């Protein structure tokens with residue numbers, strides 16, 4: 191998988207981000223509407239923009255203006271700007287900016303490596319954004335979260351996400367948690383929520 195999601199070369203599944211991308215490639219296609227709840231350096235936004243193409247739409251949120259500006263520049267370099275709306279707002283305001291049904295929402299929690307550690311994601315705002323995401327999701331749509339527990343507050347956020355997700359009704363939602371068994375106990379993991387058809 192290349193950074194714009196358009197190659198068929200398999201990417202080693204070294205961590206949850208790679209698994210997340212594999213699932214996105216399977217479930218998101220041209221013309222889809224998606225959100226990146228944590229833009230950061232823009233890697234997920236660029237990947238999503240490559241998959242949905244010009245007929246699709248990507249809303250990408252961050253509270254860090256520098257991160258959004260750097261992502262905007264990268265999108266221009268890849269000629270992928272037209273499908274992307276960079277939103278300088280917290281993802282807890284997702285519903286104010288998006289009213290269209292979404293095929294997927296991606297969260298990469300924690301803080302931006304090399305960025306400001308105070309802009310770390312927090313349980314309360316993450317859960318609010320998750321609730322809003324489920325409300326916008328089409329039947330068959332997915333929410334994917336890469337969860338990090340190794341930083342201060344990360345453990346608490348991971349627990350909040352797991353407990354919230356575990357309470358989602360079945361039937362109605364299929365909720366997965368996927369982690370690497372041969373890694374440290376605090377290694378990042380993937381949570382996937384599929385809204386049942």
Ligand SMILES: C[S@@+](CC[C@H](N)C(=O)[O-])C[C@H]1O[C@@H](n2cnc3c(N)ncnc32)[C@H](O)[C@@H]1O
Pocket residue numbers: 227228229230231232233234235251252253254257279280281282298299300301302303305309310311312315
């Ligand atoms: C782990 S980084 C995301 C990495 C990114 N997906 C990438 O591919 O480079 C987490 C990001 O979440 C952002 N963030 C923290 N709280 C947020 C909030 N309430 N709403 C939106 N973004 C937030 C941080 O500023 C940071 O850029």
